[in-house]
Amino acid sequence: MIHRLAALIAAGAAALGGAAITASGPALAEGAAVATLIGANGQELGRAQLVEGPAGVVIRIELAGLEPGFKGMHLHAVGSCDDHDGGFKHSGSHVNPDQKEHGFLNPKGPDDGDLPNLGVAPDGTAEAEVFTTLVSLTGAGGRPALLDADGSALVIHANTDDHMSQPIGGAGPRVACGVIQKQ
Numbered sequence: 250m251i252h253r254l255a256a257l258i259a260a261g262a263a264a265l266g267g268a269a270i271t272a273s274g275p276a277l278a279e280g281a282a283v284a285t286l287i288g289a290n291g292q293e294l295g296r297a298q299l300v301e302g303p304a305g306v307v308i309r310i311e312l313a314g315l316e317p318g319f320k321g322m323h324l325h326a327v328g329s330c331d332d333h334d335g336g337f338k339h340s341g342s343h344v345n346p347d348q349k350e351h352g353f354l355n356p357k358g359p360d361d362g363d364l365p366n367l368g369v370a371p372d373g374t375a376e377a378e379v380f381t382t383l384v385s386l387t388g389a390g391g392r393p394a395l396l397d398a399d400g401s402a403l404v405i406h407a408n409t410d411d412h413m414s415q416p417i418g419g420a421g422p423r424v425a426c427g428v429i430q431k432q
């Protein structure tokens with residue numbers, strides 16, 4: 250697990266020059282996945298691309314219409330975002346088959362759904378690329394598969410994840426959700 254943690258990197262905001270939501274992203278290898286994120290009113294906020302690499306998954310995120318600040322972001326265990334008016338509870342809890350504790354800063358963590366916070370600019374946009382070695386798209390390396398029978402979702406919370414508190418780092422309500430689907 251230690252080596253996985255060491256490789257988990259938040260690459261920060263992508264230098265896209267303030268471009269609007271675009272279709273650009275990592276080269277889409279066979280088996281890449283996408284997620285269209287929606288907000289609490291069901292409105293589309295943007296998208297994420299997920300590409301499987303040999304050691305983990307690269308996730309590129311391009312969103313607009315969020316509240317500024319660092320927002321908790323996780324991979325949730327069920328591919329359902331149809332209850333936008335009910336707080337996206339249908340997306341379940343974190344991808345966490347081994348029932349580990351939450352948090353990159355937790356000696357007993359992290360769980361496999363943990364991701365770095367997403368930094369949202371004052372204008373409500375967010376462009377970021379993150380890499381997680383804790384999951385896979387289809388089971389590579391024996392890591393939990395996002396594209397499993399009940400799918401998975403990328404979920405953004407209202408508040409900052411402190412990477413320590415249980416069960417979700419104090420990240421609060423779920424404000425955006427996207428079902429991860431095979432491209």
Ligand SMILES: [Cu+2]
Nearest residue numbers: 322323404417
């Ligand atoms: Cu979450």
